[in-house]
Amino acid sequence: MNPKAKTARRQNIRFGIRKKISGVAIKPRLSVFRSNSEIYAQLIDDINGQTLASASSKDKIIVAQKGNKTEKSKMVGTAIATKASELGLKEVVFDRGGYLYHGRVKALADGAREGGLKF
Numbered sequence: 001m002n003p004k005a006k007t008a009r010r011q012n013i014r015f016g017i018r019k020k021i022s023g024v025a026i027k028p029r030l031s032v033f034r035s036n037s038e039i040y041a042q043l044i045d046d047i048n049g050q051t052l053a054s055a056s057s058k059d060k061i062i063v064a065q066k067g068n069k070t071e072k073s074k075m076v077g078t079a080i081a082t083k084a085s086e087l088g089l090k091e092v093v094f095d096r097g098g099y100l101y102h103g104r105v106k107a108l109a110d111g112a113r114e115g116g117l118k119f
Contacts, residue, residue, distance in 0.1 A: 014098035021093045022046045030080065030092040030112065030119075032105055039073045039104055041080045041112075043092065053083035073104040074111035081115020094119045 023029025028043040040056040057063070057072045065075060084092065092112075099105045109119070 010098040027091045029095050031095045032097045055079040070107045073107040077108040077111020078115040081112045081117045091118045
């Protein structure tokens, strides 16, 4: 598949998801971005346009761990869950960012659930 067509398709899916979900201060949006080598997660308050917390596979604690990309994605999920609990957040709205819900995206969601977040 043409790389430009692939990213355009993901953007259209992403925009459709964003029409339906939105994050507020008490129940922020857990947004996921996945590149070929890394994965990033953010807790976003869409009303105020603020990022409340973020975690990525580039964090020092996660880089020091051994494991494949899926295992590191799960660590990112638990890291974002601990940051959310420090802020007093227990519920989030999951935004998969146009990616299919399997592999690294699913591992991140599972890690966040194990960390105590509810979707």
